[in-house]
Amino acid sequence: MSAGFRTFNxxxxxxxxxxxxxxxxxxxxxxxxxxxxxQRFLGRQTPEKRAALLQVIAAxxxxxxELIKGFYLAESGLSExxxxxxxxRTIHTISxxxxxxxxxxxxxxxxxxxxxxxxxxKHKLPIGPVLVLGSSNFPLAYSTAGGDTVSAIAAGCxxxxxxxxxxxxTSIAVANCIIEAIKKMxxxxxxxxxxxxxxxxxAQALCIDDRIKAIGFTGSIKGGKAxxxxxxxxxxxxxxxxxxxxxxxxxxxTDLSKEMETEFAQKLALSITNDAGQFCTKPGVIFVRTLNSxxxxxxxxxxxxxxIKPVPMLHPxxxxxxxxxxxxxxxxxGVQSFSCAIAAKGIEGTWCLAETTLQDFASNSSLQEEVFGxxxxxxxxxxxxxxxxxxxxxxxxxxxxVFFREHDSQIDExxxxxxxxxxxxxxxxxxxxxxxxxxxxxxxxxPASSDVRFTAVGQDSINRFQKDVSIQSQNIx
Amino acid sequence: MSAGFRTFNxxxxxxxxxxxxxxxxxxxxxxxxxxxxxQRFLGRQTPEKRAALLQVIAAxxxxxxELIKGFYLAESGLSExxxxxxxxRTIHTISxxxxxxxxxxxxxxxxxxxxxxxxxxKHKLPIGPVLVLGSSNFPLAYSTAGGDTVSAIAAGCxxxxxxxxxxxxTSIAVANCIIEAIKKMxxxxxxxxxxxxxxxxxAQALCIDDRIKAIGFTGSIKGGKAxxxxxxxxxxxxxxxxxxxxxxxxxxxTDLSKEMETEFAQKLALSITNDAGQFCTKPGVIFVRTLNSxxxxxxxxxxxxxxIKPVPMLHPxxxxxxxxxxxxxxxxxGVQSFSCAIAAKGIEGTWCLAETTLQDFASNSSLQEEVFGxxxxxxxxxxxxxxxxxxxxxxxxxxxxVFFREHDSQIDExxxxxxxxxxxxxxxxxxxxxxxxxxxxxxxxxPASSDVRFTAVGQDSINRFQKDVSIQSQNIx
Numbered sequence: 001m002s003a004g005f006r007t008f009n010x011x012x013x014x015x016x017x018x019x020x021x022x023x024x025x026x027x028x029x030x031x032x033x034x035x036x037x038x039q040r041f042l043g044r045q046t047p048e049k050r051a052a053l054l055q056v057i058a059a060x061x062x063x064x065x066e067l068i069k070g071f072y073l074a075e076s077g078l079s080e081x082x083x084x085x086x087x088x089r090t091i092h093t094i095s096x097x098x099x100x101x102x103x104x105x106x107x108x109x110x111x112x113x114x115x116x117x118x119x120x121x122k123h124k125l126p127i128g129p130v131l132v133l134g135s136s137n138f139p140l141a142y143s144t145a146g147g148d149t150v151s152a153i154a155a156g157c158x159x160x161x162x163x164x165x166x167x168x169x170t171s172i173a174v175a176n177c178i179i180e181a182i183k184k185m186x187x188x189x190x191x192x193x194x195x196x197x198x199x200x201x202x203a204q205a206l207c208i209d210d211r212i213k214a215i216g217f218t219g220s221i222k223g224g225k226a227x228x229x230x231x232x233x234x235x236x237x238x239x240x241x242x243x244x245x246x247x248x249x250x251x252x253x254t255d256l257s258k259e260m261e262t263e264f265a266q267k268l269a270l271s272i273t274n275d276a277g278q279f280c281t282k283p284g285v286i287f288v289r290t291l292n293s294x295x296x297x298x299x300x301x302x303x304x305x306x307x308i309k310p311v312p313m314l315h316p317x318x319x320x321x322x323x324x325x326x327x328x329x330x331x332x333x334g335v336q337s338f339s340c341a342i343a344a345k346g347i348e349g350t351w352c353l354a355e356t357t358l359q360d361f362a363s364n365s366s367l368q369e370e371v372f373g374x375x376x377x378x379x380x381x382x383x384x385x386x387x388x389x390x391x392x393x394x395x396x397x398x399x400x401x402v403f404f405r406e407h408d409s410q411i412d413e414x415x416x417x418x419x420x421x422x423x424x425x426x427x428x429x430x431x432x433x434x435x436x437x438x439x440x441x442x443x444x445x446x447p448a449s450s451d452v453r454f455t456a457v458g459q460d461s462i463n464r465f466q467k468d469v470s471i472q473s474q475n476i477x
Numbered sequence: 478m479s480a481g482f483r484t485f486n487x488x489x490x491x492x493x494x495x496x497x498x499x500x501x502x503x504x505x506x507x508x509x510x511x512x513x514x515x516q517r518f519l520g521r522q523t524p525e526k527r528a529a530l531l532q533v534i535a536a537x538x539x540x541x542x543e544l545i546k547g548f549y550l551a552e553s554g555l556s557e558x559x560x561x562x563x564x565x566r567t568i569h570t571i572s573x574x575x576x577x578x579x580x581x582x583x584x585x586x587x588x589x590x591x592x593x594x595x596x597x598x599k600h601k602l603p604i605g606p607v608l609v610l611g612s613s614n615f616p617l618a619y620s621t622a623g624g625d626t627v628s629a630i631a632a633g634c635x636x637x638x639x640x641x642x643x644x645x646x647t648s649i650a651v652a653n654c655i656i657e658a659i660k661k662m663x664x665x666x667x668x669x670x671x672x673x674x675x676x677x678x679x680a681q682a683l684c685i686d687d688r689i690k691a692i693g694f695t696g697s698i699k700g701g702k703a704x705x706x707x708x709x710x711x712x713x714x715x716x717x718x719x720x721x722x723x724x725x726x727x728x729x730x731t732d733l734s735k736e737m738e739t740e741f742a743q744k745l746a747l748s749i750t751n752d753a754g755q756f757c758t759k760p761g762v763i764f765v766r767t768l769n770s771x772x773x774x775x776x777x778x779x780x781x782x783x784x785i786k787p788v789p790m791l792h793p794x795x796x797x798x799x800x801x802x803x804x805x806x807x808x809x810x811g812v813q814s815f816s817c818a819i820a821a822k823g824i825e826g827t828w829c830l831a832e833t834t835l836q837d838f839a840s841n842s843s844l845q846e847e848v849f850g851x852x853x854x855x856x857x858x859x860x861x862x863x864x865x866x867x868x869x870x871x872x873x874x875x876x877x878x879v880f881f882r883e884h885d886s887q888i889d890e891x892x893x894x895x896x897x898x899x900x901x902x903x904x905x906x907x908x909x910x911x912x913x914x915x916x917x918x919x920x921x922x923x924p925a926s927s928d929v930r931f932t933a934v935g936q937d938s939i940n941r942f943q944k945d946v947s948i949q950s951q952n953i954x
Contacts, residue, residue: 040893043893043896044893109915109916110916111914111915111916118906120912120914120916120917121916122915122916122917122918123896125896127929127930128897228709228714229709232705232706232709236872236873236922236923236924237705237923237927238923239928239929239930395713396713415948416517416520416521419520419600419602419946420605422946423944423945423946423947424946424947424948424949425946425947425948425949426949426951427948427949427950427951428950428951428952429595429949429950429951435597437588437597438586438588438599439586439587439588439597439598439599439947440597440599440947441599441945441946441947445713445944446713446714446715447713450714451716452604452716452944453604453716453940453941453943453944453945455945460945463930464930466930467900467922467929467930468900468918468930468932468937469896469899469900469901469902469918470900470901470902470916470917470918471892471901471902471904472901472902472903472904472906473904473905473906474903474904474905474906475905
């Protein structure tokens with residue numbers, strides 16, 4: 001047995017005491033051997049039974065809320081407020097899918113062709129066991145019992161979670177609740193498998209394991225693209241839904257009143273820095289028209305930011321990456337910056353607002369890549385046509401926001417353009433705060449996600465893990 | 478300009494007189510340059526307008542039916558009966574989607590959250606320009622105005638067809654009708670682009686063309702996998718829906734009455750040999766339990782086949798491939814054969830029923846691959862458990878058929894097993910004859926198709942070429 005590994009407490013700026021061991025090859029073999037039979041079992045259950053399992057999972061989680069909270073706070077450094085938000089969202093996602101399964105979910109469609117004594121039934125069936133690789137920044141809502149796991153179980157798929165090593169204690173506590181729920185339902189344990197690995201080896205082995213039929217991933221573009229390539233290289237390629245990085249461009253119309261500029265600047269300042277800006281939907285680039293050197297919106301944004309204190313990032317590695325990327329961006333000629341004046345302690349992320357011109361933004365690919373953390377880039381443009389050309393050339397994004405007073409033809413033009421670039425458009429709102437509702441689309445053109453046709457959030461995310469099979473019966477009278 | 482190329486007349490066993498030229502680089506550049514603006518235009522049209530375009534396409538096709546029929550018969554060697562079937566199916570597919578767009582298609586879903594002054598609308602939008610690479614064996618229904626083109630236009634996508642070189646005359650005649658319809662609607666010509674290439678170069682260039690956002694393909698596993706790999710290797714990977722090969726296993730229950738054995742044997746004999754067995758859904762392997770040497774079903778299948786005369790295959794190359802694959806299979810030790818006794822003329826395909834044991838089938842991968850043409854393999858098994866194990870190990874298939882008298886637990890077991898292996902299960906029916914209806918699923922696990930979650934036929938096939946975008950509006954009162 002190896003020496004094991006520990007998680008990090010960002011508040012204490014020290015390692016947590018618990019030591020975790022990687023899953024061994026024997027454990028892997030044993031756990032994976034249980035899945036085929038469990039998948040057959042779960043595939044036979046009605047949507048109502050799957051909803052019942054989800055509800056029992058929610059109940060088991062609720063009983064262990066304090067335990068989970070303890071690990072969550074110690075492993076993420078996030079606030080109690082944030083824990084409550086993420087907790088409620090996790091429980092809400094479970095009930096959202098339980099409701100979907102028991103109300104508007106259509107498991108079978110039937111057509112009859114009496115003149116030919118023929119009936120065709122189209123069944124929604126699980127795609128098979130799903131590997132879930134959760135995110136660093138959402139220890140609950142995008143991890144062990146997060147949207148991928150819940151939508152996969154709702155679809156009738158067994159789930160194999162590889163715990164995120166940065167919050168493996170939280171992951172184990174959550175996994176134990178899911179396992180307890182499965183036991184309470186008297187369902188086979190192979191429905192949910194929890195595996196641990198500090199590195200990448202286990203995830204890579206799982207990606208090429210013939211028993212895995214789909215992958216849900218939340219993380220970086222580099223990580224997501226690597227998974228896509230491995231999944232495609234299999235002798236039987238499988239679908240990967242990877243929710244990856246995004247700049248989340250924000251467009252500021254020139255018609256805003258001073259009051260609106262102040263209001264939106266304050267909202268954006270919070271959206272950039274909340275929880276150290278560690279959101280895939282954090283506004284990363286803000287396009288502002290150069291009107292005069294003392295642009296009121298920009299000044300208000302700086303004013304709002306200047307009141308914000310730094311908070312710890314999730315992990316020393318994330319903090320290091322943030323500082324390095326920030327340095328990289330700020331070293332580009334022509335890029336100016338406005339930063340938090342309060343000295344950071346430990347792994348606190350010092351927020352930063354960088355400023356550049358549209359021309360420099362367009363000619364530096366590094367500026368067009370996400371800086372994960374409390375960072376945004378103000379890009380000054382003079383000409384809307386030039387801005388639109390740059391927007392057209394951007395890679396796919398999760399979101400795009402537009403702030404304006406009057407919904408004029410400029411807003412229509414930007415909306416139409418953004419429809420080709422992003423998965424969600426926010427009119428007069430910040431991109432952070434993804435709602436778990438039927439109309440939510442959380443995804444976008446590559447590289448925001450691996451497949452523009454699917455969402456990671458909301459009931460339609462079940463479509464990632466379902467397939468149809470038609471059963472055609474002759475001589476039905 | 479090159480010397481050009483010609484198509485082949487299988488009935489005359491000679492090349493057709495018309496000479497076709499490959500699309501030049503200049504033509505390619507010009508035609509592709511029209512697509513961006515046309516895509517913006519089509520994306521703005523309502524579902525009703527898209528339905529109107531489809532209906533005008535159907536009307537324009539109908540006016541040129543005799544012209545198209547002339548090319549079709551001369552380039553495929555298929556019968557007039559088959560032409561009528563495929564013609565009706567093509568026209569029906571167009572009206573199926575026009576009806577879908579004007580009845581149950583939901584372009585927008587809206588949710589309001591009044592307490593937060595928030596509205597979210599989820600819009601179904603076109604994925605962007607779609608490349609369609611049609612099939613050799615369906616010059617109409619899976620080609621220029623086939624299911625891929627029609628579902629893509631229904632989704633609001635511009636279509637770029639690379640004509641199949643084996644029936645390029647048919648393709649041009651059909652393309653001209655689509656172009657005429659676009660002109661009649663006063664829509665931009667970039668909505669439909671028709672390109673010609675005798676080889677693979679143009680298709681490869683299109684696959685990596687940044688303006689192409691999705692690919693629809695019908696053809697071989699090798700061709701489909703090559704496209705998947707190219708699409709995945711792009712800096713912005715795009716989805717490929719490839720409908721590829723299949724064995725279409727048939728399971729014969731032992732409980733059949735003699736009358737049923739005769740009836741099903743006759744149906745299967747036609748399904749194997751109709752139009753020289755050149756269907757992706759042709760039954761390619763039939764599992765029969767060894768009861769005694771004079772199995773009545775097998776005898777009846779041979780009796781039914783022996784009455785069937787050979788017909789021309791689609792092309793000398795397809796005929797050569799068929800003869801080579803057949804030879805390869807028949808050279809495997811232990812494989813016996815029963816073949817058409819009538820001497821074949823020209824490129825007629827001599828039907829063949831090969832016979833082997835379950836053990837030999839399981840241990841020879843060549844026997845588990847499709848033989849495209851009038852060929853089927855009878856596999857004799859002794860033990861249902863051994864058969865099921867072999868079925869479990871098969872790659873993904875488009876269809877699986879089961880013939881039986883009583884729906885007993887054996888049928889349930891096979892149905893459940895086939896649900897993991899095929900896209901469509903046919904109870905007491907042959908797999909050929911795919912209906913264009915809402916409940917149809919034409920696809921299956923890899924390698925039957927590239928993505929088990931999508932169908933190539935029926936209104937749900939529109940999902941291949943659509944994406945969602947959510948538009949979230951704050952301060953809506």
